[in-house]
Amino acid sequence: MAADVRQAFLGSFFHTPTYGSFEYLEDALIEVDAGGVIARVVREDDPRHDELVRAYHDSGVLVELGQGRYGLPGFVDLHVHACQWPQAGIALDEPLDRWLLERTFPLESKFADVEFARTVYGDLVRQLLARGTTTVVYFGSAHLDATVELARACVDAGQRGLVGKTVMDDPTANPDYYRDASPRKAVEETAQLIREVEAMRPDAPQGVWPVITPRFIPSCTDEVLRGLGNLAAEHDAYVQSHCNEGQWEHDTVLARFGKEDPYALRDFGLLREHSIMAHCTFLTPDEGALFAQVGAGIAHCPISNAYFASSVLPVKRLREQGVRIGLGTDISGGFSPNMYDDIRQAVMASRMLETGVDAQRPEPERGSGDARISVVEALYLATAGGAEALGLPVGTFEPGRAFDLQVVDTCLPYADLTGFGVFDAPEDRLARILYLSTPENIRQVYVQGRRVIEK
Amino acid sequence: MAADVRQAFLGSFFHTPTYGSFEYLEDALIEVDAGGVIARVVREDDPRHDELVRAYHDSGVLVELGQGRYGLPGFVDLHVHACQWPQAGIALDEPLDRWLLERTFPLESKFADVEFARTVYGDLVRQLLARGTTTVVYFGSAHLDATVELARACVDAGQRGLVGKTVMDDPTANPDYYRDASPRKAVEETAQLIREVEAMRPDAPQGVWPVITPRFIPSCTDEVLRGLGNLAAEHDAYVQSHCNEGQWEHDTVLARFGKEDPYALRDFGLLREHSIMAHCTFLTPDEGALFAQVGAGIAHCPISNAYFASSVLPVKRLREQGVRIGLGTDISGGFSPNMYDDIRQAVMASRMLETGVDAQRPEPERGSGDARISVVEALYLATAGGAEALGLPVGTFEPGRAFDLQVVDTCLPYADLTGFGVFDAPEDRLARILYLSTPENIRQVYVQGRRVIEK
Known part of the structure; x- marks a missing residue:
């Protein structure tokens, strides 16, 4: 648990670090420093993951996206x-x-x-x-x-x-x-x-x-x-x-x-x-x-x-x-x-x-x-x-970039994006968000680590 | 107040009875019979309009779309x-x-x-x-x-x-x-x-x-x-x-x-x-x-x-x-x-x-x-x-057609369609509904006079 980390976000994230492909960070932990910049991304299979989650949770700085919710870059x-x-x-x-x-x-x-x-x-x-x-x-x-x-x-x-x-x-x-x-x-x-x-x-x-x-x-x-x-x-x-x-x-x-x-x-x-x-x-x-x-x-x-x-x-x-x-x-x-x-x-x-x-x-x-x-x-x-x-350090969830996040809820009564679980690969989940989401699905937005929208 | 009218809808409606133009029925009264079919459309400038509104209101069959809401055909x-x-x-x-x-x-x-x-x-x-x-x-x-x-x-x-x-x-x-x-x-x-x-x-x-x-x-x-x-x-x-x-x-x-x-x-x-x-x-x-x-x-x-x-x-x-x-x-x-x-x-x-x-x-x-x-x-x-x-009698608000209605609320906090009142002609209001509405703006839906969606 790094000293300069002020918040840690636990959830599943999609982003596109390189043109033409996406990366799916399932149950990952994103550490954000006092300046709102991403300090580290800890993947689910990282041996430190669970311990860090507990530590951030105990110190009251863990933000959990929640079930059926996904994070995309702003x-x-x-x-x-x-x-x-x-x-x-x-x-x-x-x-x-x-x-x-x-x-x-x-x-x-x-x-x-x-x-x-x-x-x-x-x-x-x-x-x-x-x-x-x-x-x-x-x-x-x-x-x-x-x-x-x-x-x-x-x-x-x-x-x-x-x-x-x-x-x-x-x-x-x-x-x-x-x-x-x-x-x-x-x-x-x-x-x-x-x-x-x-x-x-x-x-x-x-x-x-x-x-x-x-x-x-x-x-x-x-x-x-x-x-x-x-x-x-x-x-x-x-x-x-x-x-x-x-x-x-x-x-x-x-x-x-x-x-x-x-x-x-x-x-x-x-x-x-x-x-x-x-x-x-x-x-x-x-x-x-x-x-x-x-x-x-x-x-x-x-x-x-x-x-x-x-x-x-x-x-x-x-x-x-x-x-x-x-x-x-x-x-x-x-x-x-x-x-x-x-x-x-x-x-x-x-x-x-x-x-x-x-x-x-x-x-x-x-x-x-x-x-x-x-x-x-x-x-x-x-x-x-x-x-x-x-030339701004935003747009992906990589260390050194500002933490700009939109949280997409895929389980709303009139805007469900789960597709009955039939096609449930990460690329299908992402495609459904991109093609079918409505503004209602976006529940929270963060800019530079600061929450600016909460519905 | 016709005997076979079971419901009367008071509000402002848009529809397209002929290809290429629209009709705006402001504060109109649409009378719907027991079969869910439109019996009559009473425009705001009809001398009987106000009296009919009162009569339907008093007999408990008046449905008011409400302020900032518009009716479009299903x-x-x-x-x-x-x-x-x-x-x-x-x-x-x-x-x-x-x-x-x-x-x-x-x-x-x-x-x-x-x-x-x-x-x-x-x-x-x-x-x-x-x-x-x-x-x-x-x-x-x-x-x-x-x-x-x-x-x-x-x-x-x-x-x-x-x-x-x-x-x-x-x-x-x-x-x-x-x-x-x-x-x-x-x-x-x-x-x-x-x-x-x-x-x-x-x-x-x-x-x-x-x-x-x-x-x-x-x-x-x-x-x-x-x-x-x-x-x-x-x-x-x-x-x-x-x-x-x-x-x-x-x-x-x-x-x-x-x-x-x-x-x-x-x-x-x-x-x-x-x-x-x-x-x-x-x-x-x-x-x-x-x-x-x-x-x-x-x-x-x-x-x-x-x-x-x-x-x-x-x-x-x-x-x-x-x-x-x-x-x-x-x-x-x-x-x-x-x-x-x-x-x-x-x-x-x-x-x-x-x-x-x-x-x-x-x-x-x-x-x-x-x-x-x-x-x-x-x-x-x-x-x-x-x-x-x-070949079905639906799609417009004309007598003899089934009353199929969607009610669009233009005044939601995150889906406002009023455009600050700058351009407020009927064609502008309609264009905003058509181009900017999201599923969230649709609050009620009627089919054949029967309410099937109420959010």
Whole structure:
């Protein structure tokens, strides 16, 4: 019983330390230190296991998951527009321009009201935590004050938050009622956000970070893109944006700069190690190689992509190229706050990319071949993959990583995941959790060793 | 206050009496007669509304949905393999032959044990009801006794069930441990099922029907297909099967009969009015016209199709051809027992068919164009569309239809669907229910005027 261990969790855990396979830790003991970091994982067949369980039990620091409950790592959601939370699930049948001009921009502009921001952000952070999401990369609105509130909401609720003030300064591309007043103001406010969020860090053992956040190249002037790139270098800060989501974005950037979106972002200093770029569905093999080379990550948002990207991210190819990929819900281009929905859609979309979608085409013209990913690979993207993209020690139950846990109860009356015990191998139990669980099945959530949800 | 009205439901209701639009009945009164059939819908602006509400309240037959709750029609699920319920959500990464031979057939063969069947079927019927599904078309296993249990489970729980004993008699196509002993035995047992289920009907005000159920042509001998076609004509019975789900099925039937699957089914007397054919993803325009002409229905199973059909059903084209289409979960080719998941996937898949999935192809070669359906159209498929395919008076809140209701609470602590009141038009409220509701939001379910779920 190590001196620095403050809690020990006894139960059965699933995680994905390597891409493509899972590990099942049955009746294991996870020791967590005072900082909320995993000190050691003691497997059931370890000769010290039973003695340690007794010792932790006697000293009152043993937490037992309980019968029929399983622990999974907390999810890492790489792409959430926090200020679009009130828009989740609506108007997805409208064309993109109406969706933006009649819904999204008017909604985002309401976050000038800090009280409104506090209400919405407090709710969103709590809802995502309750669905097992312990680390989130957020776009706030274009308002500095509201974005500071978003960081505060993460600190208060104990969620690991990476938070950006959206920059959108080009007067020809954004509505007058909702844009940055000038490139200089946008850069200044981003610098101010960096200072304010960094000042919050002592209150957040789980961590909170500022993110430099140009909405996407077509929303921004050259001047602001240069200014933000400089800030990123100066503070070695996280950057997030959208990249190569569709034909229009691709063509617009190419026409403006004579080069594709990823190269333009790189040349402004915005495509860096641990930059998170949403979508990237139009990424060519060369552009994938660029991402791998600089260490930038992709937020794969398969639900959103069905509505707005006109294509499926070739995850398999990009992973083979060495690109870091995690999952994002993309609230509200994606309707669901539930990462399990994106795990499922990531698998389905990959199969549709592989086989094609139109049976009326001649067979050889249908699919793109060899593109499918498994549900276990999708779980990796939702946990360890997101962690890798961010360079944060989370996403698995390994020593040295933060202890972020969701506890899934498989025995609820209306959400039973036991399958009558017919197929009961670990891979079957895990697949049932991934495919059939509902938010109701998640009963407890821990971030950095601290319990933040208990239902 | 009409004499034959036994209950009156006061609340706000959504339904889709015509394809492509919805009707919102705010604070309406739905009068239900002694048989569970809707007698009248009294809108809020009807001059008699308030007086009727008082009268029903005073006579103790008023049911109020309550604040923040909405009524939707119960769902019609056109395709469920009841005996695959213990397999839901697992092994979907395995190739089809292993999925069938190592999982599905061994599982289905367990239903020789009637006790096991009673346990699984009782649970499944209750779980589907709890998710708002009030009418279901079921494949049972190949066992007569277990399939009678399935019908009994529907009767006992008050679900409207259409129930078939799966026929799979070809010794060259099915495992020895799990198939019909002979074509004659298979037809006899199907005839016996018809008699037994029809004998149950007096106990089931909501209705229960036998369904003639050849698994699909490749599982069956010519003799059994002929025998089942004769039975269908003799009893004017429902028929269900799989049709044109993929290239292999298409090619196999063509090689055997020199004609495509739909024509072969028709020529055996199995493609009739209100026959329900699952998938049909490979249906050509000519075959769609045949479906429209005979009045056969399609069970569109968009989740399952992502795994096993290699294509997306062209719903828009087939609807324009006049084909009757409903939705099916296809447990367990589809993982979810929740029809909301299939509503969402029907929309996403239609958009992926429209725009294509592979951005590396030249733009003109990507999508199939003009294929998208709206979420309101998907709701129609899940309710009125399924009703139309079956020729049953359910699926909407119109006089003469059975009163099948799911009550959705939009104000739960961890499943709030009110969106902060920002976008609060009826279409926004409905879209939030369709995209964001979880099984937990469904609090009560009624079938034929009788409450069968109360959480």
